[in-house]
Amino acid sequence: MFRSLLIDPEKCTGCLQCELACSFEHEGVFNPARSRIKVFEFEHGRRSVPYTCTQCDEAWCLNACPVAAIEIDAATGAKTVNELSCVGCKACTVACPFGTINFNPVSGKVDKCDLCAGNPQCVEACPTAAITYVDADWTGMEKMRQSATLALSGT
Amino acid sequence: MAWQGKILSVDLSAGTVATEPLNMEWAHDFLGERGLGTKYLIENMDPAADALSPENALVFATGPLTGTMASTSGRYAVITKGPLTDAIACSNSGGKFGAELKFAGYDLLLIKGRASEPVYLLIEDGEVQILSAGDIWGTTVWHTEEWLKSHHQNPSIKVASIGVAGERGVRYAAIVNDLHRAAGRSGVGAVMGSKNLKAIAVRGTRGVTVKDPKRFMAEVASTNRLLAENKGRAGLTKYGTNAMMDVMQEFGGLPTRNFKEVQFEGYDKVDAKAMHRVGRDGHRNLITNKACFGCTIACGRIAHIHKDHFTIINRKEYWHASGGLEYETAFAFGPVVGVDDIDACTFAGYMMNEHGMDPISFGVTLAAAMELFELGLITSEETDGIELRFGNAEALTVMAEKTGKYEGFGEVLALGAKRLCEKYGRPELAMVVKGQEFAGYDSRAMPGMGLGYATSNRGACHLKHDTFAEDMADQSASGKAVPCKESQDRTALVDSTGLCLFTTSSWGMEEFSQLLDAACEGEWTVDRVLVVGERVWNLERQFNLAAGLSAADDTLPPRMLSDPVPSGVAAGRVNELDKMLPEYYDARGWTDSGEPTSETLSRLGLGTV
Numbered sequence: 001m002f003r004s005l006l007i008d009p010e011k012c013t014g015c016l017q018c019e020l021a022c023s024f025e026h027e028g029v030f031n032p033a034r035s036r037i038k039v040f041e042f043e044h045g046r047r048s049v050p051y052t053c054t055q056c057d058e059a060w061c062l063n064a065c066p067v068a069a070i071e072i073d074a075a076t077g078a079k080t081v082n083e084l085s086c087v088g089c090k091a092c093t094v095a096c097p098f099g100t101i102n103f104n105p106v107s108g109k110v111d112k113c114d115l116c117a118g119n120p121q122c123v124e125a126c127p128t129a130a131i132t133y134v135d136a137d138w139t140g141m142e143k144m145r146q147s148a149t150l151a152l153s154g155t
Numbered sequence: 156m157a158w159q160g161k162i163l164s165v166d167l168s169a170g171t172v173a174t175e176p177l178n179m180e181w182a183h184d185f186l187g188e189r190g191l192g193t194k195y196l197i198e199n200m201d202p203a204a205d206a207l208s209p210e211n212a213l214v215f216a217t218g219p220l221t222g223t224m225a226s227t228s229g230r231y232a233v234i235t236k237g238p239l240t241d242a243i244a245c246s247n248s249g250g251k252f253g254a255e256l257k258f259a260g261y262d263l264l265l266i267k268g269r270a271s272e273p274v275y276l277l278i279e280d281g282e283v284q285i286l287s288a289g290d291i292w293g294t295t296v297w298h299t300e301e302w303l304k305s306h307h308q309n310p311s312i313k314v315a316s317i318g319v320a321g322e323r324g325v326r327y328a329a330i331v332n333d334l335h336r337a338a339g340r341s342g343v344g345a346v347m348g349s350k351n352l353k354a355i356a357v358r359g360t361r362g363v364t365v366k367d368p369k370r371f372m373a374e375v376a377s378t379n380r381l382l383a384e385n386k387g388r389a390g391l392t393k394y395g396t397n398a399m400m401d402v403m404q405e406f407g408g409l410p411t412r413n414f415k416e417v418q419f420e421g422y423d424k425v426d427a428k429a430m431h432r433v434g435r436d437g438h439r440n441l442i443t444n445k446a447c448f449g450c451t452i453a454c455g456r457i458a459h460i461h462k463d464h465f466t467i468i469n470r471k472e473y474w475h476a477s478g479g480l481e482y483e484t485a486f487a488f489g490p491v492v493g494v495d496d497i498d499a500c501t502f503a504g505y506m507m508n509e510h511g512m513d514p515i516s517f518g519v520t521l522a523a524a525m526e527l528f529e530l531g532l533i534t535s536e537e538t539d540g541i542e543l544r545f546g547n548a549e550a551l552t553v554m555a556e557k558t559g560k561y562e563g564f565g566e567v568l569a570l571g572a573k574r575l576c577e578k579y580g581r582p583e584l585a586m587v588v589k590g591q592e593f594a595g596y597d598s599r600a601m602p603g604m605g606l607g608y609a610t611s612n613r614g615a616c617h618l619k620h621d622t623f624a625e626d627m628a629d630q631s632a633s634g635k636a637v638p639c640k641e642s643q644d645r646t647a648l649v650d651s652t653g654l655c656l657f658t659t660s661s662w663g664m665e666e667f668s669q670l671l672d673a674a675c676e677g678e679w680t681v682d683r684v685l686v687v688g689e690r691v692w693n694l695e696r697q698f699n700l701a702a703g704l705s706a707a708d709d710t711l712p713p714r715m716l717s718d719p720v721p722s723g724v725a726a727g728r729v730n731e732l733d734k735m736l737p738e739y740y741d742a743r744g745w746t747d748s749g750e751p752t753s754e755t756l757s758r759l760g761l762g763t764v
Contacts, residue, residue, distance in 0.1 A: 013444060013445055013446035013450075014445060014446050015446035015449060015451060017224065017449060020449060021224065023362065024368070029364050030222055030224055030362055030364075031258060031360070031361065031362030031363070032258070033311075033360035034362065043476055044334055044457065044475060044476050044477040044478070045335070045457050045476075046442055046457050048445075125224070127379070127453075128453075
């Protein structure tokens, strides 16, 4: 069964451990500028929101790629970039509605979340469990459980 | 590895910038951040120079662990000669600016001279420009940061800047980064202003590497686990540092009404619990907690003010959340000025961040002014009609804003407590050491704190030593000198790594040594890092001696030395500095006149300054 990253912005403190872990996993250095997950801050830090690729089932990036460089990891369902095939044309960055696939000027290829082959390092690094890796067909489970608690308190 | 191996040298008088190799010999001796920055300062200016003259240098220094995945790796320090103390100033800050500077490829930024017109520095990886600040001079920190991101069309830029307070030379002006993190103490912002330097905007996309990545990640995992499982850390995460207010109230060390008292009847209206309390209209002061770069503690507070509060009722521009109270701001806007209005305290905090000022020095300066007012030495004619009485929340918020904008009586409060009390002929009412205001601990109840205040190289400070456990256990003068000295050295080491002092809730020297050893070239044993800490402390002392300070400056205000503490656990006590200081000099290997002996200097590998 595939799993998905589940992000709960309410728990995020904006520490960027996820960005550090992501860049280390993929580049071997600590460099948030090269992280495939990004934390955005709003209103003087009142909200910190991590955001990354949701691994669309019918992926715009995959369909837009003229050289079939976006592949599907059979084990995780992640859409991954085959760096040997990628020509850096950036058509995928235009196609993606979420902005989660981006050009890397150092490699000349595009970067996106690949779910770290099933062991996402952002999840490992997050100190507050704002990012978890859960069954893909039950990403709403925690919200549903909270709603159930509300229903219970009403009885 | 760990260090980027480069510094950026900026001569504002000549309008030139140069990238130079980091002096690795100095890096091995002084590590980074506080220690390395002090070495670069001493080598680039005469300690006797006027702090606000072009001859002073201004150093922004990261540590070898800044920007790595070690928890709390966002720290950088500003090192310069301070205009509040005329001694070494070393103020560190979190947020994201420090790591960004490192990612731009620099360990350290060395700024000399004075620009002929207001400028800001734009650093984009290796590309550096000195640009006109004509459009932002005279504006706030908050506006400056927004303007720079918008003007350069890059929301990822990180900014450290000054407000009008720094431009106009408020003696305790701060340098603020990321809207509400600050290199707060000792007036480093006034030095930046004296150089006509409004801001440093930086974007870095280069990574930081470490010596042994696999081992480093294992050390990160184990040290993060120590933090995760530690109760002290959990308290910081939930309540922030303001949990300390209840402790100090109970103990009788909470500075109240300019340190005349040590317990404050209104403490529970401005403490951590008050920040959590849901009040009128369902309003709660605290919104959430907030981490600096890389930090798994997240002690920062994000708060907001009730919309009907007198400070903002007609000022929509402050109806948003921003940095909230931590212990030092809560003490400085609460008990020490006798104010128990949490919204007023929060607003005063906004003013400090927006205009760039040190809340501790502002609060204790205002407390001295209030005492002078109540003695009839300052009149309401001078204070623009404001009754500067203890407990007057409006006096706090109006004066915070006036000082930040350098208007009216704010120009007098801008002097700091020492110069203000001298102006009115009552120097003994200034609660300062070496001209820097006390932090939120009455030292009569905490003798180790008193010794720490008296001997801190940057003037009164609670962050340069840690004798908390000793002070809680025993309020006599005995047994404080050695723990004070040893904790000063440990603190100097931590401040030189690029990590935050608050990790010491869970980590000892062993953890710092392991992280450094995995990240930095060379061998970093516990013994070696301890020597680095002691070397840094002595180098700062050498700076101060060369600047003209002496043992006579290692003292405390008369209120601490002569007036018995009125209540609490230590009721009746005064600071017996004369008992502690000789023991301390001896533990340091200094002469009776507080100078490092030649044996001490040679043991630490230090030359003469």
